[in-house]
Amino acid sequence: MQRVDFLLKVRADRLDEYRERHAAVWPEMLDALRATGWHKYSLFLREDGLVVGCLETEDFAAARAGMEATGVNPRRQAEMAPLFESPDGTRPDEAMKPLTEVFDLA
Secondary structure (H helix, E strand, O other): OEEEEEEEEEOHHHHHHHHHHHHOOOHHHHHHHHHOOOEEEEEEEOOOOEEEEEEEEOOHHHHHHHHHOOOHHHHHHHHHHHHEOOOOOOOHHHHOOOOOOOOOOO
16 A cells, blocks of 8 residues: 655635645545545645645555546635635645655664
């Protein structure tokens, strides 16, 4: 199982809305994530808008491709995109660039 961690940045004026939307994620989005191989997926939000995402999956590229093929993901990304800082217009899911692990106390 591959562990993937990534960073995103929520706009300072949209933090409350970001929290609200994650308190009520669409059931079909949750089902799609599970069906496409996203496990132990967590998001952590710092007060300045930094988001740390963590998940486990067999293959991150395949899990992302699986989500892209669903009907729900493009709708969710379009709804969430205005909440993020993205100077180049990249969708939030496209900005999930895996961090390089430099230490693991296994």
